[in-house]
Amino acid sequence: MRITERKPPLAARAALSLLLFILSLLPWRLRRRLAPPLGRLMLALRPRRRHIIETNLRYCFPGLGEEERRRLLHAYAERLACTLLDFGWLWRSRRTQLAARVRIEGSEHVDAALRRGRPVMLLVPHTVALEHAGLALAARYPMIALAREGRGTLGGWALRRLRGRFCDCVLERGDPLLKVVRALKSGRVLYYLPDEDHGRRRRAVFVPYFGRKVCTVLGSGRLVALTRAQVLPCLATLDPATGSYRVSIEAPLRDLPYDDPVAICARLRAELERLIRRSPGDYLWNQRMFQTLEGGSRNPDYSLRRAREARMRGMAT
Numbered sequence: 001m002r003i004t005e006r007k008p009p010l011a012a013r014a015a016l017s018l019l020l021f022i023l024s025l026l027p028w029r030l031r032r033r034l035a036p037p038l039g040r041l042m043l044a045l046r047p048r049r050r051h052i053i054e055t056n057l058r059y060c061f062p063g064l065g066e067e068e069r070r071r072l073l074h075a076y077a078e079r080l081a082c083t084l085l086d087f088g089w090l091w092r093s094r095r096t097q098l099a100a101r102v103r104i105e106g107s108e109h110v111d112a113a114l115r116r117g118r119p120v121m122l123l124v125p126h127t128v129a130l131e132h133a134g135l136a137l138a139a140r141y142p143m144i145a146l147a148r149e150g151r152g153t154l155g156g157w158a159l160r161r162l163r164g165r166f167c168d169c170v171l172e173r174g175d176p177l178l179k180v181v182r183a184l185k186s187g188r189v190l191y192y193l194p195d196e197d198h199g200r201r202r203r204a205v206f207v208p209y210f211g212r213k214v215c216t217v218l219g220s221g222r223l224v225a226l227t228r229a230q231v232l233p234c235l236a237t238l239d240p241a242t243g244s245y246r247v248s249i250e251a252p253l254r255d256l257p258y259d260d261p262v263a264i265c266a267r268l269r270a271e272l273e274r275l276i277r278r279s280p281g282d283y284l285w286n287q288r289m290f291q292t293l294e295g296g297s298r299n300p301d302y303s304l305r306r307a308r309e310a311r312m313r314g315m316a317t
Contacts (some may be wrong), residue, residue: 004289008154023088028243031085035240036315038085040079040154048232051304053164053285060210060289064096075281076128079238083128086243090132091162093141102136106249109232110141110189119184119229124193124236125272131162133236133247142302144183144190171187177219177226184227194220195272196287199311200296207266210273215292220268221261230257231268234276 007013023031043050053076057069064072088134089097113120121138124130137143145163147170148156166168169183184190198204205221206213224231230252237246253271256265276283291299300306 008152012154013157016158017091020088020091023085024092026088028084030084032240032243034083034085035053036078037073037083039079042081043073043077046127047175048135048304049286051258052288052302052306054257055301056285056287056289059212060276062211071284072280076283076285079281080128080239080284082238082240082243083132086132087162090135093135095166098136098139102132102245104136104140104247104249106232106234107140107246109249109251113230113232114141114187114189116230119190119227120235121184121190121192121227121229122226122230123231123253123271123275124191124234124262125195125269125275127236127279127282128284129238129245129282130193130284131234132238132268133157133234134163134167135165136245136247137189137191138163142188143167143169144188145292146173146193147171148173177223178224181226184223184229190229192220194268195276195289197289197291199292203274204292205262205265206294207269208263209269209289213294214269214290214292215294216269218261218265221264224256224264224268225258225261231256231271233271233275235278235282236281 025114040084050073053073054069057064057072061069061072096238110122124133127133134145138145143166145167147160147163160170169186169188171180171183180190181308194217198217199215203218205218207216208214223229232252233250235248237248239246240246253267256267288299288302291302293299295304
């Protein structure tokens with residue numbers, strides 16, 4: 001079950017493949033030394049993205065001082081750079097290489113859940129190591145991967161190809177819910193990351209998240225309710241000092257309210273917040289986590305232009 005996609009031009013695909021091949025030849029120690037300056041460069045070249053990250057950190061950690069949030073920002077940028085420089089290795093790695101560098105802890109929980117015969121879902125927050133963990137898990141278990149709808153972008157093509165290396169079931173995020181249900185009931189494990197704000201264009205509810213209300217797709221709760229899936233919290237992290245990755249899988253959540261999809265959404269978000277707080281430097285803070293307000297409008301705090309205008313007004317008074 002593979003999705004139909006519009007591929008980017010051949011020249012672009014060839015150039016990216018060449019770049020990834022060159023990166024795969026670089027020694028790990030050199031890639032590690034390149035990560036800090038690359039992280040700082042990414043922050044400098046993308047001021048709008050940096051503003052989004054700073055806004056999220058201010059929302060989620062209001063008790064931290066400016067200096068603490070700045071250190072967290074740079075720790076995140078460095079880890080993101082590390083994982084990006086590792087994409088060449090990931091593009092060409094064999095199963096044995098993945099097993100040696102990506103340590104999976106808690107696999108006994110997945111094995112036991114599969115033996116019970118009920119659908120299995122890994123609940124995963126978006127971290128810098130999510131692709132590395134997903135590929136290592138797909139090399140070990142029959143997995144379901146979700147990809148964005150085919151738009152012909154180079155990055156989208158690369159991620160779909162990467163996720164399909166060891167996974168024979170790659171679905172589009174916009175596929176009908178019943179298609180995902182059938183795949184989940186086939187005995188595969190779903191690698192599920194429901195921590196994005198997709199806006200009100202889909203049926204959504206607002207639930208607590210980091211002390212705020214977040215817009216979350218109701219389909220997350222409906223999927224768990226329809227399949228009565230066993231939901232196993234899972235966190236993928238990077239150790240920058242050693243270059244190794246760790247996938248921590250926990251026992252299935254207990255007492256899930258299978259008859260109440262909204263309550264399931266709230267429980268999933270609470271578990272995601274708990275996982276993120278365990279290792280905040282690994283989380284992908286560059287997404288607009290709270291972009292949709294309860295009235296349906298977009299959150300103006302994510303606008304860099306408005307932030308600059310507010311600073312100018314403050315300086316003028």
